[in-house]
Amino acid sequence: MSDIIRVLVVDDHLEIRTLLAEYLHKHGMRVETADGGESMRQQLSRASFDVIVLDLMMPGEDGLTLCRNIREKSAIPVIMLTAMGEEADRIIGIEMGADDYITKPFSARELLARIKALVKRSKSMPYQGxxxxxxxxxxxxxxxxxxxxxxxxxxxxxxxxxxxxxxxxxxxxxxxxxxxxxxxxxxxxxxxxxxxxxxxxxxxxxxxxxxxxxxxxxxxxxxxxxxxxxxxxxxxxxx
Missing domain, CATH: 1.10.10.10 (Winged helix-like DNA-binding domain superfamily/Winged helix DNA-binding domain)
Incomplete structure (x- = not known):
């Protein structure tokens, strides 16, 4: 089994998708991106991922809706990207099934650490000997x-x-x-x-x-x- 962490970044901003994809790839992760719900579903139908980084505020289907849709079919860990002051939305995100959240603006280094910790915890739960x-x-x-x-x-x-x-x-x-x-x-x-x-x-x-x-x-x-x-x-x- 490969130790490479597979990440799907879902964000409607091209700059954020590109920045995160380049940074995470530089640190040994395999990264795919999606600009919304439809492209996210296409990516999930083509490949498996260890974690999804999901923006909360997106036009059309927002992050809460997509997180709920993910949870109806999968237990893939989800990290929600939220803006400062959106505590109510963060709480709803956790209720919808998000495993972690990080507030904007954030450092790519912090997100990298969160991804590694979440994937390690997720993979260790079912397999403990x-x-x-x-x-x-x-x-x-x-x-x-x-x-x-x-x-x-x-x-x-x-x-x-x-x-x-x-x-x-x-x-x-x-x-x-x-x-x-x-x-x-x-x-x-x-x-x-x-x-x-x-x-x-x-x-x-x-x-x-x-x-x-x-x-x-x-x-x-x-x-x-x-x-x-x-x-x-x-x-x-x-x-």
């Missing part, structure tokens, strides 16, 4: 967690999980029927986005509920324990 890999295979209700593809699989459906969602769900499946506080979840997931916003854990819980609950507004699987945190209520089987 044979014993750990086996220990992370779980089933509950009619769902089975696939740790290789980071997917939830049932007889009727396959749901991709973002890196943050996968980490969080794995923590719950390893600790079923135990109340876990926000601080515990933040520490146990150890993801960058876990500390981005005060309510980031709540946002990730909300995303998971939309994927596994019959009615996310009245959850029965991931319940809130007022003053305590959250609890995964179902029986879990290690496969």
């Amino acid at each position: 044979e014993a750990n890999q086996e220990s992370k295979q779980f089933s509950f209700l009619n769902w089975q967690l696939n740790p290789i593809k980071r997917e939830l699989v049932s007889d009727q459906n396959t749901i991709p999980l973002s890196s943050a969602e996968f980490r969080l769900l794995t923590v719950f499946l390893e600790n079923p029927k135990h109340v876990l506080s926000r601080d515990q979840l933040t520490e146990m997931t150890k993801g960058h986005t876990a500390g981005v916003f005060d309510r980031s854990i709540d946002n990730q819980i909300s995303r998971l509920r939309k994927k596994i609950e019959i009615d996310p507004k009245t959850p029965e699987i991931l319940k809130t324990v007022w003053g305590g945190g959250y609890i995964f209520t179902e029986d879990v089987v290690k496969i």
